[in-house]
Amino acid sequence: MVRINGLASGMDIDALVSSMMQAARVPLDTLEQKKQYAEWQRDDYREINKLLLELDTLIKDGVGMQKSFIKKTVSVSDPNAISVKNINSTVDFSGTLTVGKLASAATMLSNGAVGVKKATDIIPEAYIGQEIKIETINKDGSLNTFTTKIEDTDTLNSLISKINANSGVTAFYDQNTKQISFTAKNTGAVPTGLTREDGTSVTAEIGLSGTLFTDLLNLDENNIAAVGASRGTAGQNATLNYNGLDIERSTNTFTINGVEITLKQGNTGPVTFSSTSDVEAVLDTVTQFVDKYNETIANIKTKTDETKYRAYQPLTTAQRKDMTEDEIKLWKTKAKSGTLRGDSMLTGLLTKMRTSLYTSVGGSNSVNSLSEIGITTTSNYLEGGKLTINEEKLRAAISEDPNKIYDLFMKSGETTGEMGLAKRLRADIKATMTNIQDKAGKATSVNNSTFTIGKLLNSYNTKIDNWQDKLKALETRYYNQFTAMEKAISKANSQSSSLSQYFS
Numbered sequence: 130m131v132r133i134n135g136l137a138s139g140m141d142i143d144a145l146v147s148s149m150m151q152a153a154r155v156p157l158d159t160l161e162q163k164k165q166y167a168e169w170q171r172d173d174y175r176e177i178n179k180l181l182l183e184l185d186t187l188i189k190d191g192v193g194m195q196k197s198f199i200k201k202t203v204s205v206s207d208p209n210a211i212s213v214k215n216i217n218s219t220v221d222f223s224g225t226l227t228v229g230k231l232a233s234a235a236t237m238l239s240n241g242a243v244g245v246k247k248a249t250d251i252i253p254e255a256y257i258g259q260e261i262k263i264e265t266i267n268k269d270g271s272l273n274t275f276t277t278k279i280e281d282t283d284t285l286n287s288l289i290s291k292i293n294a295n296s297g298v299t300a301f302y303d304q305n306t307k308q309i310s311f312t313a314k315n316t317g318a319v320p321t322g323l324t325r326e327d328g329t330s331v332t333a334e335i336g337l338s339g340t341l342f343t344d345l346l347n348l349d350e351n352n353i354a355a356v357g358a359s360r361g362t363a364g365q366n367a368t369l370n371y372n373g374l375d376i377e378r379s380t381n382t383f384t385i386n387g388v389e390i391t392l393k394q395g396n397t398g399p400v401t402f403s404s405t406s407d408v409e410a411v412l413d414t415v416t417q418f419v420d421k422y423n424e425t426i427a428n429i430k431t432k433t434d435e436t437k438y439r440a441y442q443p444l445t446t447a448q449r450k451d452m453t454e455d456e457i458k459l460w461k462t463k464a465k466s467g468t469l470r471g472d473s474m475l476t477g478l479l480t481k482m483r484t485s486l487y488t489s490v491g492g493s494n495s496v497n498s499l500s501e502i503g504i505t506t507t508s509n510y511l512e513g514g515k516l517t518i519n520e521e522k523l524r525a526a527i528s529e530d531p532n533k534i535y536d537l538f539m540k541s542g543e544t545t546g547e548m549g550l551a552k553r554l555r556a557d558i559k560a561t562m563t564n565i566q567d568k569a570g571k572a573t574s575v576n577n578s579t580f581t582i583g584k585l586l587n588s589y590n591t592k593i594d595n596w597q598d599k600l601k602a603l604e605t606r607y608y609n610q611f612t613a614m615e616k617a618i619s620k621a622n623s624q625s626s627s628l629s630q631y632f633s
Contacts, residue, residue, distance in 0.1 A: 142615075146607045151447070153603055157596040158445045164589040165443035170468040171582045174569035177429060177475065178562050184425045185558045188418060193551050195219070197414040198535040200407040210397040211390060213404075218387030219532050221405060226390070227398030229368035232316035232381045235334030237361035239347040242307030248285040253345065257281050261339035264331065265297025265313055266364070270320040270379065272331055273297040279341060285309075298335055309346055311335055317379025318364045334364035367392055370399075411527045415534070416518060418551075419504065422486075423515045426479055430513040433475050437467025474568075478561045483514040485553035491546045496533040499550065502526040 191197055201215040201222075211226060245252070256279050263275045275296035279288070289300045289309075298311045313334050323331040333351035342348045348355075355361025366377040369392065371385065381392040388404075441463040449457055469475060487506075489497040496502060503522030507515045526534060538551035545553060570580035577583030 142611045162443040171569045173468045178565045187421045192418045192538045198531040200410040201404040202407045203404045206401045210394045213402045214389045216389045223403035227370040231395040232367035233365040234313040234316045235352040235364035236312045237352040237355035238310045239308045244345040252283045256341045263296045264336035408527045419516045432469040435467045437470045438463040481557040496537045
């Protein structure tokens, strides 16, 4: 529709309609302000959930893991001969070890140059379709069998790639000598009594089947035959004496009673080793938990104590036009303040967390409370129950028995009172996180109808759309009325002009 803007009346119709619409927009502005506030509240809830998830993850991977409390400092009398590392021993350990032979891998070398000119040449036609087989020994002492068929596109290079990727040997081709070598990927000798499925005995660490190996690549049938021809070596087990007991291992790295031992030199020893608890590492784990816990409750307490400035509502588009960027920023800070003030879900969580940490762990534990290991609350009650550490007392508790501290955090129990502190805390956190997700959704939520605030936002969106339609219709009606007025004035002016001409 063509609008006649004050040509006849001389009035600023746009300004008049804008002024009339400004009053009519008040309900819409109120809805948009409520929607904005709900979005801020939703985002603040999600930030709290993010913080709780970080705390829960740190507990799970820190004080919630036994490996955090069994870290050891290991002393070895000759680090060049062996290295010793704790894997899962919960107690301190010590021992004496004498190394005889190191474990070694079986090898074999071709008898002169292979029967192809270049490694990129296609395998001769006579071998296409032939099935080849490589037998080796797995780490656990079982038999590994790799079979493949030679394809018409295979070259020596592609065959070596297949062997290296899928079999128990590493193949290497030397372009200068034109020879190929095989080395077993695992060290050690053939286990006594190892047999194939057909009952035949396995006597070599590397076994080859197929004329491609013997005729084209000039390899022996197995590494033992290669040894006899001075073209290979047999796999060898490591031999050692551990605390007076003679033992063999197929590898140079093995575990005894939860302790990993790596042999570095043969014919060495005796070498002594011993362990003590890594006090600083355990202390660091507990300190990280305390710091994150304090950070979490401080942030939650800040949000639940935050002042709510009721006079500062979210700014409307019209209000922003009359303000500077700095003024908008300051206003927004006050308008966003207090979205979670006094929130019962969060204040309840703080109470639960304090109760979970300060209630003694029942049962047969020799350490039943944080105070026994030097962790207490700060003297300032306004801090909401922040924890503080007496490092000297905590170090002493770690030195005495770090497993008791682990039990304090992670003890299992049929009742909450018998459960470890970290187990209780994680249960409190997860329950609250679920409640927050029900109310504010996740950051990845795309369907507002799945959480409470989302449903509220959907309702606001519907009402906003309806009001925008109403305002558009109202604005059109105003312009139509002014247009009719302009036409009437224009017609009256025209009639007046005609009468003036007639009488003149």
